[in-house]
Amino acid sequence: MPSSASPRPDVPEVPDYRDLAGLYRDLHAHPELAFCEHRTARIVADRLRAAGYETTSGVGGTGVVGVLRNGDGPTVALRADMDALPVEERTGLPYASTARATDGDGDAVPLMHACGHDMHVSCLLGAAARLAADRSAWRGTLLLVFQPAEEVGRGAGAMIDDGLFERFARPDVVLGQHVAPLPAGHVGLHGGPAFAASDSLRVVLHGSGGHGSRPEACVDPVLMAAATVLRLQGIVAREVAGTSTAVVTVGALHAGNKPNVIADRAELLLTVRTFEPAVRTSVLRAVERIVRAEAAASGAPRDPEITVTESFPAVVNDPEASERTRRTLAEVLGGARVVDPGPATGSEDIGMLAEAAGAPCVYWLLGGADPADFAAARTFEEFSRVARALPSNHSPLFAPVVGPTLRTGVTALTATARSWLGRTEATDG
Template sequence: MAGPGELAIDPALTDLYKDLHRHPELGFQEHRTASIVADRLRAAGAEVTTGVGGTGVVGVLKNGDGPTALLRADMDALPLREQTGLDYASTATATTADGATVPVAHACGHDMHTVCLLGAATALAADRSRWSGTAVLVFQPAEELGAGAQAMVDDGLFDRFGRPDVILGQHVAPLPAGKIAGHPGPAYAASDSLRVRFIGRGAHGSMPEASVDPVVMASAAVMRLQTVISREVPSTAVAVLTVGSIHAGDAANVIPGHAEIQLNIRSYDAAVRQRILDAVHRIVRAEAAAAGAPEDPEITPTERFPVVTNSPEALRRTLDAFALWLGRDNIMDPGAGAGSEDVGILATSSGAPLSFWLLGGADPALFTTGDLSDPALLSVPSNHSPKYAPDLPKTLPVGVGALVTAARTWLPAAG
């Protein structure tokens, strides 16, 4: 096991984190990050394969006979302008698939995941006396798109590198640094993102009677969509519907020809998911019909994440090891959350049990109770906030130690 005395971190890892944070890359564009990852893995003595699933990287550390553990980190960033004020904050931009130039930031913490796994790889390679078997180190692209895990699977991840006995991974979260949280069974929600384009008829702003106004259509639909969860989903079900984007027109005195909204649905139950999707289709089409739209709205799915299900037995084994290392008081069950992840695809595709946990990443001084009742959880910037940034010196050592501890737990030394 790792121990508290092993939490000192090579300053080079801190420098690497700051470098990756300054240079974020969108999904399937992680070329610079992938190159750095590959170089670091080679330096640690791993067998390295690049270009898996596009920009994914796989490193393999073999240490005699024994089981195989797959440790996964994601590498991509978000199209978002960072507002942390850090001296290593991102000012990067990128071009999206539709040609738009957008700011990019590691506002979800994937740079922390990447550096933690590189640190763990180095530690495992440096001390092979405390584990045996094979560690498959997967650096995944495009988690934010819900496509990277599947792309790696489709590119022969398990045929090329073997089927693991367990999938291990972590996600940094706005919990106090030093805390680790994991929930057995269904732990993270399924997610569906849709783009809806309302088609109207444009006109001069002074002649609304000549138009079919898509702005009004979209606005009415947004308000009606707010009733889906409160009026069409059982109160015992976990479900969220969020309209995160609305856009129409470019001038105050022009009624545009179309308007677009983007929405996201989170759910756990397949029947509830389908009910919500059916309601979305019904509502947007009904609003268009009520407005006399010349065409039905265009409804395009853009992202989909399945439910992430932790193996209760596998998670318990991992968390018990963390409890011996960090103390039982620092291990929590956060319950099922509405966040989404595509790591579960690796488990369902391989048939291996999943053990996936949350890594506390916030300054503990911001909290009072330090548990899940702490009011600070509502005020500390969370993932996907432009102000989100893990507390680097307090988070990185625990993140590296957690992966090392988990790997040694599942790849115990022979004898």
């Protein structure tokens, strides 16, 4: 059972913590969509240069890379993502976002850091400053990757295609963290498949529109869409083995705009999450089969259109590297504060960076919830129940507690980076 005690007294404070907390609040108030992270990228680049990093902007669009070479030794990559979501914030915080932007479809949307990427950036900049200030304690090369467009699953690929590892350095390990509704001060690390593969699809169902009073003269795409949604839910229930895991969610259904008009098309937006490649293939084939069958059963005048809009593989934490990292996190945070949350059905594209580099990946969850919310939990079941009840990532109410989350995040990144970098004679002595 995770402890909710105060942080260990021997864990050093984040350098310039007030400045870092101010940075976090500023980033939270100024979110930017995927591949539009221009302001965030400028702030990141300025701070990296001030800390002594060789800094390059515009990598993979709006990505920023910082390199700090400190003698012979391993190369360690630390990664943070920068983009926000089209979500209207409802936290009521004094630094809540009121920003709006135009998305890729030309629609005006609200913006919010509803997934915590502002926290990821702030923690990595804090760790960058700490590591740069203590170069006498390590040897090797730090490769700091501030990545755009994680939310659309294209940022890691864009940086790889722009020569990330050829232009800068090829790491021996890729490390990162993602804030989540665990109690602040805790981290969650699971070896093996840790985050699900993600596939997003746009499905357009074609009908034949007309007057709402004469459905017999039409092919109703709303009914076709409703039947499709219901049938899609049978994939996981009846086509995926109980020993495997999959999620099929229809996140949006759009059709028509008048009560007495039968539209001529309906659009579904789906997400599919899986861990095993064979299950992934099977589920995607089942989605296509059901969509096409329901269209045919409805007498659709045209075949449906099925487009994959986002796709990236599962994040698999290297077991040996994860155990090594777990020991380090337990040393600096306390063993009771390092938990195994099991596989998460959320998705991430950091695994693409590790795969392209040919390096092990270690990616953990960073607690961002108020520890007081968990104070009465005495069993793992009670702890899990509290976590499920809290606003989670992508919620308009998601808001990490700033202080302990930043301290833990900076400490975790700094300690794990040092554990993989070379040691100096002074350190060994």
